[in-house]
Amino acid sequence: MNDIATIPSPADRAEKLEGIGCKRKRVEDVRFTQGRGNYVDDVTLPGMLFGDFARSPYAHARIKQINKASALNVPGVLAVITAEDLIPLNLHYMPTLAGDVQAVLAHEKVLFQNQEVAFIVARDRYAAADGADALEVEYEELTPLIDPHKSLYADAPVLREDIQEKTVGAHGPREHPNHIFTWSVGDEAATEAAFQSADVVVKEYIAHPRVHPCPLETCGSVAHMDPVTKQLTLWGTFQAPHVVRTVAALITGIPEHKIRVIAPDIGGGFGNKVGVYPGYVLSIVASIVTGKPVKWIEDRMENLSTTAFARDYHITAELAATKDGKILALRSNVLADHGAFDACADPSKYPAGFYHICTGAYDIAAAFVSVKGVYTNKAAGGVSYRCSFRVTEAAYTIERIIEVLALKLGMDAGELRLKNFIKPEQFPYKSATGWEYDSGDYPTAMAKAMQAVDYDGLRVRQAQMLEEFKAGRSREVLGIGISFFTEIVGAGPSKNCDILGIGMFDSCEIRVHPTGAAIARLGTKSQGQGHETTYAQILASETGLPADMITIEEGDTDTAPYGLGTYGSRSTPVAGAACARAGRKIRHKAQLIASHLLEVHHDDLEWDVDGFAVKGVPDRRKSMKELAWAAYNNVPEGMEMGLEAVDYYDPPNFTYPYGAYFCVMRIDIDTGEAKIERFYALDDCGTRINPMIIEGQVHGGLTEAFAVAMGQLIDFDENGNVMGASLMDFFLPTAVETPKWETDYTEVPSPHHPIGAKGVGESPHVGGVPAFSNAVNDAFAKLGGVHTHMPHTAANIWTYARDLGLQDS
Amino acid sequence: MVKMIVSLTVNGEEHEIAVEPRELLIHTLREQLRLTGAHIGCDTTHCGACTVDVNGQSVKSCTMFTAQADGAEIRTVEGLAKPGGPLHALQDAFRNEHGLQCGFCTPGMLMRAYRLLQEIPDPNEDQIRWGISGNLCRCTGYQNIVKAIQSAAHAEHVAEAAEL
Ligand code: FES
Numbered sequence: 001m002n003d004i005a006t007i008p009s010p011a012d013r014a015e016k017l018e019g020i021g022c023k024r025k026r027v028e029d030v031r032f033t034q035g036r037g038n039y040v041d042d043v044t045l046p047g048m049l050f051g052d053f054a055r056s057p058y059a060h061a062r063i064k065q066i067n068k069a070s071a072l073n074v075p076g077v078l079a080v081i082t083a084e085d086l087i088p089l090n091l092h093y094m095p096t097l098a099g100d101v102q103a104v105l106a107h108e109k110v111l112f113q114n115q116e117v118a119f120i121v122a123r124d125r126y127a128a129a130d131g132a133d134a135l136e137v138e139y140e141e142l143t144p145l146i147d148p149h150k151s152l153y154a155d156a157p158v159l160r161e162d163i164q165e166k167t168v169g170a171h172g173p174r175e176h177p178n179h180i181f182t183w184s185v186g187d188e189a190a191t192e193a194a195f196q197s198a199d200v201v202v203k204e205y206i207a208h209p210r211v212h213p214c215p216l217e218t219c220g221s222v223a224h225m226d227p228v229t230k231q232l233t234l235w236g237t238f239q240a241p242h243v244v245r246t247v248a249a250l251i252t253g254i255p256e257h258k259i260r261v262i263a264p265d266i267g268g269g270f271g272n273k274v275g276v277y278p279g280y281v282l283s284i285v286a287s288i289v290t291g292k293p294v295k296w297i298e299d300r301m302e303n304l305s306t307t308a309f310a311r312d313y314h315i316t317a318e319l320a321a322t323k324d325g326k327i328l329a330l331r332s333n334v335l336a337d338h339g340a341f342d343a344c345a346d347p348s349k350y351p352a353g354f355y356h357i358c359t360g361a362y363d364i365a366a367a368f369v370s371v372k373g374v375y376t377n378k379a380a381g382g383v384s385y386r387c388s389f390r391v392t393e394a395a396y397t398i399e400r401i402i403e404v405l406a407l408k409l410g411m412d413a414g415e416l417r418l419k420n421f422i423k424p425e426q427f428p429y430k431s432a433t434g435w436e437y438d439s440g441d442y443p444t445a446m447a448k449a450m451q452a453v454d455y456d457g458l459r460v461r462q463a464q465m466l467e468e469f470k471a472g473r474s475r476e477v478l479g480i481g482i483s484f485f486t487e488i489v490g491a492g493p494s495k496n497c498d499i500l501g502i503g504m505f506d507s508c509e510i511r512v513h514p515t516g517a518a519i520a521r522l523g524t525k526s527q528g529q530g531h532e533t534t535y536a537q538i539l540a541s542e543t544g545l546p547a548d549m550i551t552i553e554e555g556d557t558d559t560a561p562y563g564l565g566t567y568g569s570r571s572t573p574v575a576g577a578a579c580a581r582a583g584r585k586i587r588h589k590a591q592l593i594a595s596h597l598l599e600v601h602h603d604d605l606e607w608d609v610d611g612f613a614v615k616g617v618p619d620r621r622k623s624m625k626e627l628a629w630a631a632y633n634n635v636p637e638g639m640e641m642g643l644e645a646v647d648y649y650d651p652p653n654f655t656y657p658y659g660a661y662f663c664v665m666r667i668d669i670d671t672g673e674a675k676i677e678r679f680y681a682l683d684d685c686g687t688r689i690n691p692m693i694i695e696g697q698v699h700g701g702l703t704e705a706f707a708v709a710m711g712q713l714i715d716f717d718e719n720g721n722v723m724g725a726s727l728m729d730f731f732l733p734t735a736v737e738t739p740k741w742e743t744d745y746t747e748v749p750s751p752h753h754p755i756g757a758k759g760v761g762e763s764p765h766v767g768g769v770p771a772f773s774n775a776v777n778d779a780f781a782k783l784g785g786v787h788t789h790m791p792h793t794a795a796n797i798w799t800y801a802r803d804l805g806l807q808d809s
Numbered sequence: 810m811v812k813m814i815v816s817l818t819v820n821g822e823e824h825e826i827a828v829e830p831r832e833l834l835i836h837t838l839r840e841q842l843r844l845t846g847a848h849i850g851c852d853t854t855h856c857g858a859c860t861v862d863v864n865g866q867s868v869k870s871c872t873m874f875t876a877q878a879d880g881a882e883i884r885t886v887e888g889l890a891k892p893g894g895p896l897h898a899l900q901d902a903f904r905n906e907h908g909l910q911c912g913f914c915t916p917g918m919l920m921r922a923y924r925l926l927q928e929i930p931d932p933n934e935d936q937i938r939w940g941i942s943g944n945l946c947r948c949t950g951y952q953n954i955v956k957a958i959q960s961a962a963h964a965e966h967v968a969e970a971a972e973l
């Protein structure tokens with residue numbers, strides 16, 4: 001629909017715009033459903049070579065010798081690159097986003113199983129794999145350190161010899177060679193005082209085990225260093241392509257304008273594709289060495305065992321409360337297993353991410369949070385798996401410990417939450433750990449959810465089923481899992497948030513062509529969220545140009561304005577805001593042109609869906625299409641021609657989406673099997689840009705939460721062998737196990753966001769994990785249970801039931 | 810390594826290609842024939858991103874040597890609709906029902922759904938969920954994929970995939 005201006009009714013015109021609020025069909029799907037996506041492994045260049053890694057079989061060992069000839073003798077193998085080759089280039093270590101360094105190729109020592117030891121470059125992927133297989137490496141095994149609780153023991157093996165002497169790390173003093181940082185926030189003394197005087201205190205150890213985001217597409221890159229122009233082009237699975245370009249410039253010394261980073265279509269990210277990995281660096285080095293384009297694509301085993309694990313938080317949570325259930329204080333101490341290198345992807349100032357949002361949706365006067373990061377012989381990472389920085393861990397802490405408190409008080413867990421919510425009139429609300437919650441109406445959301453699931457009825461049914469079970473007439477019990485979560489997303493205000501010193505703004509640049517079609521480019525990068533569809537909707541509402549007439553482009557650093565990328569639900573809160581503001585700049589200029597064409601003062605014009613009309617004379621109007629044309633031939637005197645705008649948006653605050661989730665679960669005590677009977681998810685993400693996409697995001701996030709809570713685990717044996725590194729071992733639910741989802745919403749817009757949107761992609765994961773886990777725990781709450789750890793596999797639930805003495809009755 | 814000549818009919822087009830005996834069908838399709846719709850998501854035959862139709866059956870093409878497919882009729886997502894013609898009902902339905910997000914699983918999912926509807930023309934929800942259980946999706950939570958397959962089953966032109 002090119003010219004909507006001819007449609008008489010403003011309402012009909014508004015509908016044709018497909019702006020904010022429309023269930024617009026996705027633009028991306030046209031190519032994806034026809035097999036015409038362009039993912040990194042689809043990139044093929046003339047003469048392209050393939051790289052593959054030879055990896056360590058040991059978790060901790062000294063490299064005695066590498067026999068390059070053993071791989072070079074393999075037909076098709078052209079080069080073998082080891083750390084020794086990288087040292088003269090000063091590339092054997094690279095900076096991590098967390099202020100540490102990470103070995104690009106293991107130098108002298110390997111620190112985790114499957115660590116990168118050598119990069120084999122060959123004519124095709126089969127030969128590269130043959131070369132990696134054939135490479136002879138002599139190791140001397142060292143004692144591995146697997147249990148993070150033992151990392152700081154006096155006699156623990158020292159892992160990082162490269163920084164052994166450093167007594168101060170990126171986040172303060174180090175007390176032991178295996179210590180990374182200790183970070184704390186809140187008022188320790190006030191918190192302690194509240195605990196001392198409280199009627200009731202609960203304390204629980206709540207582990208959040210190591211898992212992996214595991215997008216369906218693994219990581220990869222194609223590097224091409226043009227030997228003539230010295231221009232490096234790097235295609236890859238980058239959630240943050242601009243950051244990759246800056247990091248590439250910093251570590252290779254290639255000037256930043258000579259580097260073009262392109263993130264093509266990405267097959268899911270979920271945090272896995274934020275970091276910078278050795279494979280990316282090696283594809284660049286190999287292209288420089290060979291003068292040819294070089295492709296590196298991870299296989300699934302490499303993905304699960306080397307790039308970007310998540311969680312591995314060993315949490316102690318405590319609450320203090322009055323005997324009638326008013327929460328007075330929260331304390332949480334965390335031991336964080338960061339693996340062999342600190343490669344967390346968090347804003348620089350926050351080595352524990354936003355874990356200190358763990359006071360959740362509740363008005364808690366005092367809080368103290370302390371996180372200690374340590375090294376172990378495991379892969380590096382600590383990324384945010386479909387959540388803002390450590391927010392799933394935070395939501396899990398508060399939503400689990402509040403249930404423990406309810407149990408101790410003998411109070412209903414729903415009622416306890418209602419009693420402690422931050423009240424609508426308290427916003428903006430300053431939390432005890434320093435955040436300023438911008439908006440919310442928690443009691444309304446909770447009440448709506450409780451009514452939707454017939455909460456009271458569920459509790460009655462639960463009690464009946466428990467009676468039947470206790471009477472020996474049934475072997476099934478019911479769990480009701482509540483989760484009321486608050487997120488903190490949209491990183492972020494540059495006063496709080498930077499990555500490598502670059503503020504976490506985002507950007508939009510829009511050009512309107514003479515015919516009223518437009519292209520907009522952004523600093524973010526979709527991995528399935530549908531940005532090409534939704535950003536155009538925002539721009540359509542703001543500029544009056546139909547969404548179908550606006551091309552959205554992301555991911556090419558040569559064309560897109562600088563931005564910090566897509567993760568932590570930041571695209572809508574930050575880049576979406578930049579979109580709206582860039583659109584408003586276009587509209588503002590168009591208004592001046594309209595005033596010139598209509599010969600009235602611009603204040604006498606009013607916006608009318610897709611153009612400006614003289615106030616009170618709706619027929620005297622100029623549509624955006626006409627104004628775009630005029631921008632190229634008839635502008636007011638002194639005005640530049642053209643119709644373009646750029647906006648770099650530095651948000652004044654984060655956004656705080658929230659939601660109320662209920663999981664109803666039947667558990668078979670004899671098999672440990674859990675059956676999800678019902679899952680209801682109410683989300684408040686503020687203004688809803690595309691309800692269809694929101695619902696899809698919620699379905700996907702809940703499915704990932706289900707996977708984490710009920711089955712995912714990257715486990716290690718005592719020698720550091722990774723036990724969960726293939727899809728045989730690592731749980732990805734199929735359509736058969738996946739529950740059915742019911743979605744609902746309330747809509748409290750963010751007061752500081754230009755269109756009131758708060759972000760939604762990660763809420764269902766953040767809120768979903770505690771909902772499932774609480775359902776399992778709730779099922780056992782009246783049978784002697786207090787807390788059992790995730791993953792809640794049938795085997796683990798069965799064992800728990802046995803330990804509670806429920807299997808001999 | 811010595812190569813062998815294999816003939817394949819892919820989306821109605823005949824090809825004679827030289828492959829190493831160990832070359833996997835997914836690599837032949839993607840790299841020799843440049844049909845990059847089918848994807849690689851694992852190394853253990855679990856994900857189904859590589860699913861194509863071989864001689865009227867859904868096959869995970871990462872788990873078949875090209876040599877084994879000698880003489881086979883293969884259909885990939887690129888051959889689901891006639892060139893220049895309307896899209897297949899499944900392609901429309903996946904878009905209309907929001908049955909995809911990142912799109913990485915989609916070509917495999919579509920080809921599996923295509924075969925499923927030949928096997929069971931009007932499947933119920935359980936049959937669909939079991940029928941696609943060899944294909945993993947990390948983004949959608951499956952609910953809209955199920956809806957899409959149901960709605961395609963009810964669309965009139967479902968049987969009319971491109972004539973090969
Ligand atoms: S690539 Fe995963 S099943 Fe073929």
Ligand code: FES
Binds near residue numbers: 528
């Ligand atoms: S749409 Fe991303 S894996 Fe299915």
